[in-house]
Amino acid sequence: MAELLVDAYLTEHGDRPGPMEPTFKYLACAQLRLFLIGGHDTTSSALVYTYHLLYENPGPLARLRAEHDEALGEDIAEAGARISADPTLLNKLPYTNACIKETMRIFPPASAMRVGTPDIVLTDRNGTQYPTAGCNVWSLHLAMHRSPKLFKEPRSFIPER
Numbered sequence: 001m002a003e004l005l006v007d008a009y010l011t012e013h014g015d016r017p018g019p020m021e022p023t024f025k026y027l028a029c030a031q032l033r034l035f036l037i038g039g040h041d042t043t044s045s046a047l048v049y050t051y052h053l054l055y056e057n058p059g060p061l062a063r064l065r066a067e068h069d070e071a072l073g074e075d076i077a078e079a080g081a082r083i084s085a086d087p088t089l090l091n092k093l094p095y096t097n098a099c100i101k102e103t104m105r106i107f108p109p110a111s112a113m114r115v116g117t118p119d120i121v122l123t124d125r126n127g128t129q130y131p132t133a134g135c136n137v138w139s140l141h142l143a144m145h146r147s148p149k150l151f152k153e154p155r156s157f158i159p160e161r
Contacts, residue, residue: 042109049107050100053157060099060159067095098159106157108141 009024020028054061071092072079083089116132123129146154151161 045107045109046100046104050103053103053106054099057157060095060157063095064099067093095159098161102157102159102161105145105151105161106155108145111141112139113137114139 009021009028013021054064068079071089072082114137116135116137118131118133120132120137121129122132122137144150148154
């Protein structure tokens, strides 16, 4: 993303020396901060929670290990080299993907904010409707993902969902 931003800037402004345009500098710095700082905690949290859930659920762990042995071979030391030589091997890990997605459902790393529109209305449990046009709507994924209305056994780790 940062490379695209710099390329677009240089295409528009050329390679002329001098100070950067303040708006470009602000946006470039914001993007770099996002990529350097923003993503590290969510990634590490997702990994830790995945390890935790697999440790607590030996059945899915055994199935995941079997999938890895079949797709990547039984020698753990060789797995990285095999993936580097043929990255498409990762496409042969659907259960691993399911475990990661189920972890993200149980422990979502972030929430999301969207801008409401005239055609979207929120309805509470009493049936009262609230328009969203012109409002920021903040989705709490944790609440949705742990709702028994949306997921059977919502607190259970079931990668097969």
